[in-house]
Amino acid sequence: MPANTVKLEPKNRLSAADWEQAALDTLAESGLAAVAVEALARQLGVTKGSFYWHFATREALIQASLERWEHSDEMEVLAPIEAVADPRERVRELIRQVSHRRPSHAVFAALLKSVDLPLIRPFIERVSQRRIDFVTEAFHQAGFDATTAANRARLAYSAYVGFIQLAQVGQPRMSHDEFEAYIRDFIEILIPH
DSSP: OOTTOOOOOOOOOOOHHHHHHHHHHHHHHHOGGGOOHHHHHHHHTSOHHHHHHHOSSHHHHHHHHHHHHHHHHIIIIIHHHHTOSSHHHHHHHHHHHHTTOHHHHHHHHHHHHTTTSTTTHHHHHHHHHHHHHHHHHHHHHTTOOHHHHHHHHHHHHHHHHHHHHHHHTTOOOOOHHHHHHHHHHHHHHHSOO
């Protein structure tokens, strides 16, 4: 190599997954309106050209990011819980796991604020229905009749959504011990021993 030739280190290229995760992080922290191509490019230290290599539009990025979030929740929460043999314990473990998934809650809370948007509404409806169906089936397998299983699943999901929204309207945070007691009481109400 000639002495005056400078060897350039290859610039790290961002993958679509990098952009999707940055969009999810921004969505969780600042809401849907903050998910902007130019701002994400600055945050990631790249040009907008990097974005357009992977996505045609902001909406395509948001769609891919939401699909990543949905898939992650299914793989990290629902799939392992499906393996719990006792359906009553499966419901209890689901509540325990979901109650501690703060980054996922922040994304969901941001999406709820934007539920009227055509890009968001079908997504929220699909995710919510899948979650309610999962819990309904667990309650049904735990010995509840179909109507009671569906009602308990709706109650559980309503409590989840309501709890997330309470945090958004400035309700005081519970201490760790208070929150754990709340979760224990909630589980006992829904599926007593």
